[in-house]
Amino acid sequence: MNYRHAYHAGNFADCFKHALLVALLDSFARKAAPYFVLDTHAGAGRYDLDAEEARRTAEADTGIRRLLQHPSPSLRRYLGLVEQLGLYPGSPALIGAVLRGNDRLACCELHPEDAATLRRHFRRDPRVEVHERSGWEALGALLPPREKRGLVFIDPPFEDRNEFFTLADGLRRAHGRFSHGIFAAWYPIKQMAAVRSFHGSLVSSGIRDVLAVELYLRETTNPDRLNGCGLAVINPPYQFEDQAHLIANAVLDGVGDNEIGAGTAVIRLADE
Numbered sequence: 001m002n003y004r005h006a007y008h009a010g011n012f013a014d015c016f017k018h019a020l021l022v023a024l025l026d027s028f029a030r031k032a033a034p035y036f037v038l039d040t041h042a043g044a045g046r047y048d049l050d051a052e053e054a055r056r057t058a059e060a061d062t063g064i065r066r067l068l069q070h071p072s073p074s075l076r077r078y079l080g081l082v083e084q085l086g087l088y089p090g091s092p093a094l095i096g097a098v099l100r101g102n103d104r105l106a107c108c109e110l111h112p113e114d115a116a117t118l119r120r121h122f123r124r125d126p127r128v129e130v131h132e133r134s135g136w137e138a139l140g141a142l143l144p145p146r147e148k149r150g151l152v153f154i155d156p157p158f159e160d161r162n163e164f165f166t167l168a169d170g171l172r173r174a175h176g177r178f179s180h181g182i183f184a185a186w187y188p189i190k191q192m193a194a195v196r197s198f199h200g201s202l203v204s205s206g207i208r209d210v211l212a213v214e215l216y217l218r219e220t221t222n223p224d225r226l227n228g229c230g231l232a233v234i235n236p237p238y239q240f241e242d243q244a245h246l247i248a249n250a251v252l253d254g255v256g257d258n259e260i261g262a263g264t265a266v267i268r269l270a271d272e
Protein backbone atom coordinates (compact mmCIF):
# COMPACT_ATOMS: atom_id res chain seq x y z
CA MET A 1 0.00 0.00 0.00
CA ASN A 2 1.89 3.02 -1.27
CA TYR A 3 -1.04 5.27 -2.02
CA ARG A 4 -1.51 8.21 0.40
CA HIS A 5 -4.43 10.45 -0.32
CA ALA A 6 -2.71 13.47 1.29
CA TYR A 7 -0.75 13.91 -1.99
CA HIS A 8 -3.93 14.16 -4.04
CA ALA A 9 -6.48 15.78 -1.71
CA GLY A 10 -8.54 18.53 -3.32
CA ASN A 11 -7.54 17.62 -6.88
CA PHE A 12 -10.10 17.67 -9.72
CA ALA A 13 -11.05 14.04 -9.08
CA ASP A 14 -11.80 14.77 -5.41
CA CYS A 15 -13.92 17.79 -6.38
CA PHE A 16 -15.89 15.70 -8.88
CA LYS A 17 -16.53 12.76 -6.55
CA HIS A 18 -17.19 14.89 -3.46
CA ALA A 19 -19.66 17.27 -5.15
CA LEU A 20 -21.62 14.23 -6.44
CA LEU A 21 -21.35 12.52 -3.04
CA VAL A 22 -22.92 15.54 -1.32
CA ALA A 23 -25.81 15.52 -3.84
CA LEU A 24 -26.41 11.81 -3.13
CA LEU A 25 -26.32 12.38 0.64
CA ASP A 26 -28.72 15.32 0.43
CA SER A 27 -31.30 13.11 -1.30
CA PHE A 28 -31.79 11.22 2.00
CA ALA A 29 -33.01 14.41 3.71
CA ARG A 30 -36.31 14.17 1.80
CA LYS A 31 -37.48 11.56 4.35
CA ALA A 32 -37.17 11.40 8.14
CA ALA A 33 -36.20 7.69 8.30
CA PRO A 34 -32.54 7.21 9.31
CA TYR A 35 -29.93 6.07 6.77
CA PHE A 36 -26.57 4.32 6.88
CA VAL A 37 -23.43 5.16 4.92
CA LEU A 38 -20.54 2.77 4.35
CA ASP A 39 -17.34 4.50 3.18
CA THR A 40 -15.16 1.56 2.16
CA HIS A 41 -11.91 3.45 1.40
CA ALA A 42 -12.18 6.41 3.72
CA GLY A 43 -8.69 7.95 3.90
CA ALA A 44 -7.63 10.24 6.77
CA GLY A 45 -10.75 12.45 6.76
CA ARG A 46 -9.30 15.96 6.49
CA TYR A 47 -6.27 17.32 4.64
CA ASP A 48 -4.11 20.39 5.09
CA LEU A 49 -3.58 21.64 1.55
CA ASP A 50 -0.55 23.65 2.70
CA ALA A 51 1.16 20.56 4.15
CA GLU A 52 4.29 19.20 2.48
CA GLU A 53 2.53 16.24 0.83
CA ALA A 54 -0.12 18.41 -0.82
CA ARG A 55 2.37 21.11 -1.82
CA ARG A 56 4.66 18.54 -3.43
CA THR A 57 2.09 17.72 -6.11
CA ALA A 58 0.13 21.03 -5.93
CA GLU A 59 -2.86 19.12 -7.34
CA ALA A 60 -5.31 21.20 -5.28
CA ASP A 61 -4.16 24.32 -7.15
CA THR A 62 -5.88 23.01 -10.28
CA GLY A 63 -8.77 21.52 -8.29
CA ILE A 64 -10.55 22.94 -5.26
CA ARG A 65 -8.57 26.20 -5.28
CA ARG A 66 -9.84 27.00 -8.78
CA LEU A 67 -13.44 26.11 -7.85
CA LEU A 68 -13.32 28.35 -4.79
CA GLN A 69 -12.00 31.28 -6.84
CA HIS A 70 -15.01 31.23 -9.21
CA PRO A 71 -17.77 29.39 -7.35
CA SER A 72 -20.49 27.95 -9.57
CA PRO A 73 -24.11 27.95 -8.30
CA SER A 74 -24.33 24.20 -9.09
CA LEU A 75 -21.53 23.56 -6.57
CA ARG A 76 -22.83 25.90 -3.84
CA ARG A 77 -23.67 23.15 -1.35
CA TYR A 78 -20.35 21.28 -1.75
CA LEU A 79 -18.21 24.44 -1.70
CA GLY A 80 -20.14 25.67 1.35
CA LEU A 81 -19.22 22.48 3.23
CA VAL A 82 -15.58 22.76 2.14
CA GLU A 83 -15.42 26.32 3.51
CA GLN A 84 -17.30 25.40 6.67
CA LEU A 85 -15.06 22.42 7.49
CA GLY A 86 -11.73 24.27 7.31
CA LEU A 87 -9.11 21.72 6.25
CA TYR A 88 -10.06 20.06 2.93
CA PRO A 89 -12.73 17.49 3.83
CA GLY A 90 -12.39 13.97 2.48
CA SER A 91 -15.42 11.73 2.04
CA PRO A 92 -15.86 10.78 5.74
CA ALA A 93 -15.70 14.42 6.89
CA LEU A 94 -18.29 15.44 4.29
CA ILE A 95 -20.55 12.54 5.21
CA GLY A 96 -20.11 13.30 8.94
CA ALA A 97 -21.14 16.92 8.30
CA VAL A 98 -24.35 15.91 6.49
CA LEU A 99 -25.52 13.06 8.82
CA ARG A 100 -28.48 13.81 11.06
CA GLY A 101 -28.90 12.64 14.68
CA ASN A 102 -30.00 9.04 14.00
CA ASP A 103 -28.04 8.39 10.80
CA ARG A 104 -24.87 6.28 10.93
CA LEU A 105 -21.53 6.11 9.13
CA ALA A 106 -19.08 3.20 9.05
CA CYS A 107 -15.64 3.97 7.58
CA CYS A 108 -13.00 1.45 6.56
CA GLU A 109 -9.38 2.44 6.08
CA LEU A 110 -6.52 -0.02 5.80
CA HIS A 111 -3.57 2.33 6.33
CA PRO A 112 -2.89 2.35 10.11
CA GLU A 113 -1.84 6.02 10.27
CA ASP A 114 -4.83 7.27 8.27
CA ALA A 115 -7.19 5.02 10.23
CA ALA A 116 -5.81 6.47 13.50
CA THR A 117 -6.21 10.05 12.24
CA LEU A 118 -9.76 9.30 11.20
CA ARG A 119 -10.55 7.69 14.54
CA ARG A 120 -9.29 10.81 16.36
CA HIS A 121 -11.43 13.00 14.13
CA PHE A 122 -14.61 11.11 15.05
CA ARG A 123 -13.75 10.22 18.65
CA ARG A 124 -16.65 12.22 20.09
CA ASP A 125 -19.21 11.23 17.45
CA PRO A 126 -21.25 8.16 18.46
CA ARG A 127 -22.85 7.98 15.00
CA VAL A 128 -19.53 7.05 13.37
CA GLU A 129 -17.50 3.83 13.51
CA VAL A 130 -13.97 3.62 12.11
CA HIS A 131 -12.68 0.17 11.13
CA GLU A 132 -9.05 -0.52 10.28
CA ARG A 133 -9.96 -3.27 7.87
CA SER A 134 -10.41 -3.90 4.16
CA GLY A 135 -13.37 -2.15 2.61
CA TRP A 136 -13.81 -5.03 0.16
CA GLU A 137 -14.31 -7.42 3.06
CA ALA A 138 -16.66 -4.94 4.78
CA LEU A 139 -19.02 -5.08 1.78
CA GLY A 140 -19.85 -8.58 3.00
CA ALA A 141 -19.53 -8.02 6.75
CA LEU A 142 -21.36 -4.69 7.18
CA LEU A 143 -24.15 -5.11 4.63
CA PRO A 144 -27.10 -5.09 4.77
CA PRO A 145 -27.45 -2.41 7.45
CA ARG A 146 -30.31 -2.38 9.94
CA GLU A 147 -31.56 0.90 8.42
CA LYS A 148 -33.78 0.50 5.37
CA ARG A 149 -31.92 3.21 3.43
CA GLY A 150 -28.26 3.68 2.75
CA LEU A 151 -25.34 4.65 0.54
CA VAL A 152 -22.19 2.64 -0.12
CA PHE A 153 -19.35 4.87 -1.29
CA ILE A 154 -16.40 2.99 -2.84
CA ASP A 155 -13.28 4.99 -3.63
CA PRO A 156 -10.34 2.61 -4.12
CA PRO A 157 -6.77 3.80 -4.76
CA PHE A 158 -6.48 1.95 -8.11
CA GLU A 159 -2.90 0.94 -7.33
CA ASP A 160 -3.53 -2.57 -8.46
CA ARG A 161 -3.95 -3.66 -12.09
CA ASN A 162 -7.04 -5.69 -11.18
CA GLU A 163 -8.85 -2.88 -9.39
CA PHE A 164 -11.55 -2.49 -12.09
CA PHE A 165 -12.30 -6.19 -11.79
CA THR A 166 -12.28 -6.02 -7.97
CA LEU A 167 -14.62 -3.03 -8.12
CA ALA A 168 -17.14 -4.66 -10.48
CA ASP A 169 -17.06 -7.84 -8.41
CA GLY A 170 -17.42 -5.85 -5.14
CA LEU A 171 -20.44 -3.98 -6.52
CA ARG A 172 -22.07 -7.20 -7.64
CA ARG A 173 -21.55 -8.85 -4.22
CA ALA A 174 -22.64 -5.80 -2.25
CA HIS A 175 -25.71 -5.21 -4.41
CA GLY A 176 -26.69 -8.84 -3.82
CA ARG A 177 -26.77 -8.12 -0.05
CA PHE A 178 -28.39 -4.65 -0.16
CA SER A 179 -30.20 -4.42 -3.48
CA HIS A 180 -32.19 -1.25 -2.71
CA GLY A 181 -29.18 0.70 -1.40
CA ILE A 182 -27.51 3.46 -3.40
CA PHE A 183 -23.97 2.59 -4.52
CA ALA A 184 -21.43 5.12 -5.80
CA ALA A 185 -18.04 3.91 -7.04
CA TRP A 186 -15.25 6.16 -8.27
CA TYR A 187 -12.89 5.11 -11.09
CA PRO A 188 -10.02 6.70 -13.00
CA ILE A 189 -10.14 7.37 -16.75
CA LYS A 190 -6.69 6.84 -18.20
CA GLN A 191 -7.57 4.88 -21.32
CA MET A 192 -11.06 4.23 -22.63
CA ALA A 193 -10.63 0.48 -23.20
CA ALA A 194 -10.44 -0.21 -19.45
CA VAL A 195 -13.44 2.03 -18.79
CA ARG A 196 -15.55 0.38 -21.50
CA SER A 197 -14.70 -3.04 -20.18
CA PHE A 198 -15.74 -1.92 -16.65
CA HIS A 199 -19.04 -0.60 -18.07
CA GLY A 200 -19.47 -3.95 -19.84
CA SER A 201 -19.01 -5.89 -16.62
CA LEU A 202 -21.63 -3.74 -14.87
CA VAL A 203 -24.07 -4.28 -17.74
CA SER A 204 -23.50 -8.04 -17.75
CA SER A 205 -23.92 -8.24 -13.94
CA GLY A 206 -27.66 -7.74 -14.51
CA ILE A 207 -27.84 -4.96 -11.89
CA ARG A 208 -30.65 -2.53 -12.84
CA ASP A 209 -30.70 1.27 -12.70
CA VAL A 210 -27.04 2.14 -13.25
CA LEU A 211 -25.56 5.47 -14.34
CA ALA A 212 -21.97 6.40 -15.12
CA VAL A 213 -21.14 10.08 -14.61
CA GLU A 214 -17.86 10.98 -16.31
CA LEU A 215 -15.57 13.97 -16.67
CA TYR A 216 -12.82 14.08 -19.29
CA LEU A 217 -10.06 16.68 -18.99
CA ARG A 218 -8.64 15.73 -22.38
CA GLU A 219 -8.41 12.94 -24.95
CA THR A 220 -7.10 9.68 -23.55
CA THR A 221 -4.08 9.53 -25.82
CA ASN A 222 -1.58 9.21 -22.94
CA PRO A 223 -2.67 6.27 -20.74
CA ASP A 224 -0.12 7.21 -18.06
CA ARG A 225 -2.07 10.34 -17.15
CA LEU A 226 -5.28 10.73 -15.18
CA ASN A 227 -7.23 12.08 -18.14
CA GLY A 228 -10.55 12.07 -16.35
CA CYS A 229 -12.62 10.09 -13.90
CA GLY A 230 -16.05 8.64 -13.37
CA LEU A 231 -18.58 7.71 -10.74
CA ALA A 232 -20.78 4.66 -11.30
CA VAL A 233 -24.07 5.09 -9.43
CA ILE A 234 -26.52 2.27 -8.80
CA ASN A 235 -30.09 3.20 -7.77
CA PRO A 236 -29.55 6.95 -8.25
CA PRO A 237 -32.10 9.05 -6.36
CA TYR A 238 -34.89 11.01 -8.03
CA GLN A 239 -33.56 13.84 -10.23
CA PHE A 240 -29.91 12.86 -9.63
CA GLU A 241 -29.28 12.35 -13.35
CA ASP A 242 -30.04 16.04 -14.08
CA GLN A 243 -28.09 17.17 -11.05
CA ALA A 244 -25.10 15.05 -12.07
CA HIS A 245 -24.99 16.79 -15.47
CA LEU A 246 -24.93 20.21 -13.83
CA ILE A 247 -22.31 19.21 -11.25
CA ALA A 248 -19.96 17.51 -13.73
CA ASN A 249 -20.18 20.50 -16.10
CA ALA A 250 -19.57 22.98 -13.27
CA VAL A 251 -16.51 21.04 -12.09
CA LEU A 252 -15.12 20.87 -15.64
CA ASP A 253 -15.79 24.59 -16.24
CA GLY A 254 -13.84 25.37 -13.07
CA VAL A 255 -10.90 22.97 -13.34
CA GLY A 256 -10.55 22.31 -17.08
CA ASP A 257 -8.02 23.93 -19.38
CA ASN A 258 -10.15 23.63 -22.55
CA GLU A 259 -7.99 20.82 -23.88
CA ILE A 260 -9.06 18.83 -26.94
CA GLY A 261 -11.42 16.04 -25.90
CA ALA A 262 -12.57 17.73 -22.67
CA GLY A 263 -16.20 17.12 -21.75
CA THR A 264 -18.62 15.34 -19.48
CA ALA A 265 -21.19 12.58 -19.92
CA VAL A 266 -23.94 10.93 -17.94
CA ILE A 267 -24.38 7.47 -19.43
CA ARG A 268 -27.27 5.19 -18.57
CA LEU A 269 -25.73 1.71 -18.39
CA ALA A 270 -28.89 -0.07 -17.21
CA ASP A 271 -32.53 1.05 -16.98
CA GLU A 272 -34.64 0.76 -13.85
Ligand SMILES: C[S@@+](CC[C@H](N)C(=O)[O-])C[C@H]1O[C@@H](n2cnc3c(N)ncnc32)[C@H](O)[C@@H]1O
Pocket residue numbers: 001003004005040041042043044045089090091092108109110111114133134135136155156157
Ligand atom coordinates in the same frame (compact mmCIF):
# COMPACT_ATOMS: atom_id res chain seq x y z
C1 LIG B 1 -8.66 7.40 -2.89
S1 LIG B 1 -8.25 7.22 -1.22
C2 LIG B 1 -9.74 7.54 -0.40
C3 LIG B 1 -10.15 8.96 -0.33
C4 LIG B 1 -11.44 9.19 0.41
N1 LIG B 1 -12.50 8.30 -0.02
C5 LIG B 1 -11.92 10.60 0.21
O1 LIG B 1 -12.76 10.83 -0.66
O2 LIG B 1 -11.46 11.48 0.94
C6 LIG B 1 -8.14 5.47 -1.05
C7 LIG B 1 -7.85 5.03 0.40
O3 LIG B 1 -8.05 3.62 0.48
C8 LIG B 1 -7.12 3.09 1.40
N2 LIG B 1 -7.10 1.64 1.11
C9 LIG B 1 -6.37 0.94 0.21
N3 LIG B 1 -6.78 -0.34 0.15
C10 LIG B 1 -7.83 -0.44 1.03
C11 LIG B 1 -8.72 -1.48 1.38
N4 LIG B 1 -8.63 -2.71 0.83
N5 LIG B 1 -9.68 -1.23 2.31
C12 LIG B 1 -9.80 0.00 2.87
N6 LIG B 1 -8.99 1.03 2.57
C13 LIG B 1 -8.03 0.82 1.65
C14 LIG B 1 -5.86 3.87 1.14
O4 LIG B 1 -5.00 3.82 2.27
C15 LIG B 1 -6.43 5.27 0.87
O5 LIG B 1 -6.47 6.03 2.06
